[in-house]
Amino acid sequence: MPRARWIRTARLGGTAAAASLLLAGCSASDIDNKFNFGWPDPVTKQAERMQTLWHASTLAALVVGVAVWGLIFWCCIRYRKTTDDFPKQTKFNHALEVFYSIVPVIIVLVLFYFTATTQNYVTKLSKNPDTTISVVAFQWNWQFDYCDQPYKGDEKTRDEDACITGEYVNTTGTAEVIPILVVPRGETVRIIEHSNDVIHSFWVPDFLFKRDVIPQPIDNQFEFTATTNGHYVGRCAELCGTYHSQMNFEVRVVDPEAYRTYLTTLATLGASDTAAQQKALEAIGESPFADTTRPFNTDRTTRSASTK
Ligand SMILES: [Cu+2]
Incomplete structure (x- = not known):
């Protein structure tokens, strides 16, 4: 191939490679x-x-x-x-x-x-996870029940006395406040999923993991051990109705001591509303509101033409 043609081909190849990266949104x-x-x-x-x-x-x-x-x-x-000869077969x-x-x-x-x-x-599910959290999904939000005792898979047999706080503590999201799931770093956390209505899916992109939340009698379970403190967005990954896309939550990975202080504070407050969640988060030096996602306005009558 003549040199000029090589250069032209190389230039074309370079341009095509650059265009591929740009079109793929890669920086x-x-x-x-x-x-x-x-x-x-x-x-x-x-x-x-x-x-x-x-x-x-x-x-x-x-x-x-x-x-x-x-x-x-x-x-x-x-x-x-290169020639008109029939090639060797x-x-x-x-x-x-x-x-x-x-x-x-x-x-x-x-x-x-x-x-x-x-x-x-x-x-893999371990015999004795360090902590157990029940995740309840419902249209269109999340509730997190905390207990340090693994239970036998049946709500009624759950041993509440074995909970670290002496009682079950939980937080529930609302249309105005994003629910926050607090977990200890370095400990095995068992998640037990419940759904009160349709199929949802618990998804935390930074965990590289999602698991369907299926209505009774199936309680899916899985475990993870978080390695890095931080705030991570969580989402519902199964189309579950009108406000599915707004069914977000946030995971906070904190030190084990802070996790236990969080639970004790929630138990002391004796409430499971979002105000208690915020106070308990502040008690461990965490910001009271989610910062990886935000609540959405669910009142569709207030939407302007530009946001439709
Ligand atoms: Cu959903």
Whole structure:
């Protein structure tokens, strides 16, 4: 190929690559962002395992992709038409056929193994979690019941005496106040889900995890161990009706001591309203209102033409 044509082709390729990045909404900082390939930084032990699987799978896919693209382009260039002679016809390369049959099977088996072991780790329930929180989803908000005692999966058999505060404490979100789920860092937290109406889904993007909240008699359960203090948005991820998109909450990962102070303060206040939630948060030096999401105006008659 003449030099001028090479330069033209290289320029075209560069422009196409830049355009792809721009059109995909990628910035230099995105690419630089620890090569997460679109995922947020994980903040639980379980999420870290899932991220490792994601990285390894994506890298494996890229290696295979580059090899396939390389072979395609190499063939296009190496075997392009240069004469009018009919090209040499080949068939039956048994070694190659065995190779490209066995290698994909090995790749699938390896991916399957690591996917299964990671899934087992993420969904594993321990015998004695450090704390248990019941998450109640309803149209269109959340309630969090705190107890340090795992219960047997039945609301009626829950041993309230075993709760750290001596009684059940809970917080419930309202249309005006975002509910906040407070959890201790470094401890195993068991979440037991309940729904009072339709199917919802508990989703915290920074946990890289979501789990459907299904009406009785199914109480889905899962566990996580948070690794990083912080505020993380939570959402309902299952279309559940008119205000589904506004069914948000916030997770606060705090020190274990602060978590226990939070529960004790809630119990002392003897109330489960949003004012008690705010006072208990202030008691542990946390801001009283959510800052990762905000309440929405549910009064549709007040909407202006511009917001419809
Ligand atoms: Cu929903």
